Amino acid sequence: MPRNVHLSDDGLSLTAQLSDTQSYRFHAIWLRDNALDAETRSPGNGQRLITLADIPADIHITAASWAGDQLKVTFAPEGKSVTFPANWLAAHAYDSPDARLAPGWTGPAITPWDSSNGTVTRAPLATLQSDAEALCTWLGAVENHGFALSTDGPTTSGALRDVVALFGYIRETNYGPLFEVRTEVNPTNLAFTGLGLQGHTDNPYRDPVPSLQLLYCLENSATGGESILIDGFRVAQKLHEEDPHGFDLLSHYCARFEYVGSDGVCLRSRVPMIELSPDGELRAIRFNNRSAAAITDVPFDHMQAYYAAYRRFGELVDDPANAVSYKMAPGECVVFDNMRLLHARTGYSGAGSRWLQGCYSDRDGLLSTLAALRAPKAEAAE
Incomplete structure (x- = not known):
């Protein structure tokens, strides 16, 4: 031409x-x-x-x-x-019309979802370890939908490390390289009880926040304890659709988060609940009622409206229409984007047992592995 x-x-x-x-x-x-x-x-x-x-x-x-x-x-x-x-x-062209996208937009690699189009991508761990194409598809689901599950793994303590090794490294925190999610006496965190938990992002009091979380099921014979995932990006977009001013308040003013649950640990952050890039792209959601500290960065004249938007965001998080739920089986592991997805669970009884092991990792490692897996395909197409 x-x-x-x-x-x-x-x-x-x-x-x-x-x-x-x-x-x-x-x-x-x-x-x-x-x-x-x-x-x-x-x-x-x-x-x-x-x-x-x-x-x-x-x-x-x-x-x-x-x-x-x-x-x-x-x-x-x-x-x-x-x-x-x-x-x-x-x-790499940057010459494009100034489209002025509405705040809360997402790039083409991300598909915001609710219960109507949320899909749970599953693949056997052994397949992911041996089949690069299957791994590429699975990691692509984490990029696109924010989560995926590996299945049919061993039910031995520490098996979680095999899942992390598919794409990156464990990010150690004050909870250790791995942490246990099961009922404890005098727990340092409500996650370690049988109580139900509202949808939340983990560690909002940390800067930078861990961008990936993994939960590996070792035992799950208790009644209840269903896992729930909510796309915080879609929730934020729904808030913007019905209350643009409320969205602006939650994205403009900083909330505060704090964790002082164990000796020698005092973590604090000051960040918006809805984080945007300068051009309005959704970057992160931080929502955790248990770890929310007193909000002091909102002017008096806006505090009432801020709390109304905060309440509405929580109502959308709690709405089953914005969630997918599943009960984890032993040997399954869910990987999810902790800067986008909120996770929750229903309460469970003392009968039987529910034991998950968790850890944190970083999204850049997953996206790097995914890009490297895709590179040979791109080169072959040229």
């Missing part, structure tokens, strides 16, 4: 045709900073070898032309020429 390219603003930018119907503008400074040549980027790891100070402040483009699918660009005053593949430029 013949492609067009032309310079603008005395070479401070160019417009390149990347498809039959789409052209994009790129600034000279951006192109030079992102040059793909071996003098700018390490061939071994792709890391940048120069700083911005190494690029002349008066950088501009003197020539640009297509050779097949490669755009050759020459810069002055360096006299340096580099090439950019058309597909690379299309994947």
